Amino acid sequence: MIKCDRCQLRRMSGFRSMSADEAKLIGDFKSGEMRCEPGMNLISEGTFSPHLYTVLEGWGFRYKSLEDGRRQILNYLVPGDLIGLQGALLQEMDHSVEALTPMRLCVFERSRFLTIFEKSADLAFDVTWIASREERILDGHMLSLGQRTALERAAYLIVFLYYRGLRSGLLVPTNAQIPLSQNLIADTLGLSLVHTNKTLKRLAQRKLIVWRGRACEVLDPEGLCALAEWEPPPAGPRPLI
Amino acid sequence: MIKCDRCQLRRMSGFRSMSADEAKLIGDFKSGEMRCEPGMNLISEGTFSPHLYTVLEGWGFRYKSLEDGRRQILNYLVPGDLIGLQGALLQEMDHSVEALTPMRLCVFERSRFLTIFEKSADLAFDVTWIASREERILDGHMLSLGQRTALERAAYLIVFLYYRGLRSGLLVPTNAQIPLSQNLIADTLGLSLVHTNKTLKRLAQRKLIVWRGRACEVLDPEGLCALAEWEPPPAGPRPLI
């Protein structure tokens, strides 16, 4: 497991190196750390959050809801992700964020956000890079929601999370268990719970995955990729703010 | 119609004001202008584009495809939008961009992109603001694709574009015709062409819209909003890069 220290995280997960000045800047920007237990809401749609967060440890997810309760999970959060960037920078959030496993977060003051931009072009660029990558991911999810069949969609989601977990240090190839309930998968894929269950079973019959109560184990990443017509993005260095 | 001059555009569409220094910086960054006719591909998935663009005039759209031809339209482009930010900043594009109407674009050198960040924190912030707003929009689209019914989805898309057009100066309330084919709508909503046609007809029967060959006229924006359980975002000033 990752030791939840910024430097360690940086080394283990392929983050880009950072100068002493930059590290100090971030230190000033940082206002603390916090933990968050599964099921806990970090951010609620419609509220204003004076904080930004960086995920240091654990899984989380972002979602939006309609008034009658229908819920769409937008994306999952892993170490290195910024929370609070997605909704317009200085307005109220238009999505909610919840922890999937115990999380550890680095807390920033949103009001001091502009300082980062004034003091370090590189860090500002990193922030934009992260936002840009999130967009790329959302593009992929939209393609899935709009065009793929239920089976393809499920395969896509699971390999996507598999590689996301590997790259962020949350999973290791020898023991790749993604912490999920089928209810969450249903709300991510835009399918009913019943049909999600039957779809996952079909993936299991093909020996692509195994379901283990509240977790999904990946058996054949390549097979899932082929089924979904998808490839994981190249694993380059990435910034950590 | 908008005169396609940056200052004019700025005044007409509620863009934030910009200092002389910033204007000069953008002038240096800019490498030219171009026009683009309907159906023309500005960017193709999988290629590397040495340019970034700002839309000055006209409608466009971004899309991704699966290998067997299924296509998902991700978002529409209007004046003020940046093109090329979405795919990771310095990698090959993972989506395509096409013009919907004749477009006029401002062309930037991607290689000089970092300069903006070094020279002006405010402009860097603007870029991030734009990326962040795009994410918010994509979140809304995902909610739609995953959770709304066909009728709600169509209503959402149309009011969404209606307000987008108004805010960017492409439409005026007295004559709000959104330039679209039903084929594009189908690929945006993740529905078949046939069913899209029948769904639009239902919206027309409810007197919410009227279809006029290759364009959709909005009759009742509030009615569409109510059907989609959606509200347009507040119309604040926005940056133009």
Place this chain on the structure above:
DNA sequence: CGCCTGCTTGAACGCTATCAAAAAACGTGG
């Protein structure tokens, strides 16, 4: 032990896709 949450299963219904074809609109050249 009993309750609660999460997973599983079967059957019936219905929304949306697919197939097939025609009508309408559009652009172009004569």
Place this chain on the structure above:
DNA sequence: CCACGTTTTTTGATAGCGTTCAAGCAGGCG
């Protein structure tokens, strides 16, 4: 202005994927 090919929109019929309804089962926890 008309004829023609092409694209776009429209319509009806049939099939199927995914939803909904309704239970039942399994496992964790107080």
